[in-house]
Amino acid sequence: MPPRIVARTAGLLLLLLACAGPVRAANAERPLVVGSIRPLYLIVLAVAGNRVDARQLLDAGSSAHDFALRPSQLRLLSDARQVFWIDPALEHPLQPLLARLQGPRRDTALLPLLGLPPRADGVVDPHVWLDPRLALALATHIERVLLARGLIQEGELDLAAFAASMHEAETRMAAELAGLEKRPFAAMHDGYGYFVRRFALRPPTVLALDAEQQVGARTLSRMRREVRDHAAQCLLAERSGGNRRLAQAIAAGSGIPVVELDSLAADVPPGPDALARFLVDFARGVAGCLRGAEAGSEAR
Incomplete structure (x- = not known):
């Protein structure tokens, strides 16, 4: 060169x-x-x-x-x-x-x-x-x-x-959930306690499995019975969880909709108000669940 x-x-x-x-x-x-x-x-x-x-x-x-x-x-x-x-x-x-x-x-x-x-x-x-x-x-x-x-x-x-x-x-979350405080629902995840108490909702029927528990016909039947006994309007499942198919199987035998939520904000774009937007959307999803099958299918 x-x-x-x-x-x-x-x-x-x-x-x-x-x-x-x-x-x-x-x-x-x-x-x-x-x-x-x-x-x-x-x-x-x-x-x-x-x-x-x-x-x-x-x-x-x-x-x-x-x-x-x-x-x-x-x-x-x-x-x-x-x-x-x-x-x-x-x-x-x-x-x-x-x-x-x-x-x-x-x-x-x-x-x-x-x-x-x-x-x-x-x-x-x-x-x-x-x-x-x-x-x-x-x-x-x-x-x-x-x-x-x-x-x-x-x-x-x-x-x-x-x-x-x-x-x-x-x-805004309180406005979304207004009038739904007494509606029964079920959840595949025992992680909504603070949310439920903040907005005076009825505690869900939790269908979570122990780590070692296998899902068989008896377990599935028991979970469907719990959903019926508590007159749950819908079933909440985590979008990223490993029990989505189980939730669908429970709902199929119970006649209630499954509403999938993302409690870890996985799809929320970052920004100064990102967590606020996520929380409002989360409340809107729960409200859709509590309003029953028609609203639940829209919230999915």
């Missing part, structure tokens, strides 16, 4: 590196903050915005109870300045992985900070983000941790805007 071209090429490379340097530096200045599940990621994004590099650990549609992380996800944990998760009651496989990370602990389990009472089985229900007031409590603790660890500065957070979005979401 002629010397003049070599010099010109070298000069161009130096110019590109000089331009790229500030970008890398700017990215490096934004602390990497990881939310284990999408609702936590959306809260971090709403509260901290682009002041942090917010990432979601678990893929959309993954079970929060049972998962194995890919190497790229393990690197995300290792590189994070802060990891927010709910509790071993939800993301159980995450606990030993976080404990093995080198250096001081950089993770915060948020559920214990809320001081909520346990259920009858002795476990604190981890599905706190389905209640807008508890979602706001999560955001408040996230703000405190980010400030205490110096990852952002006072006045850089948008907690007030998030609080306003949660208050508006609760109002």
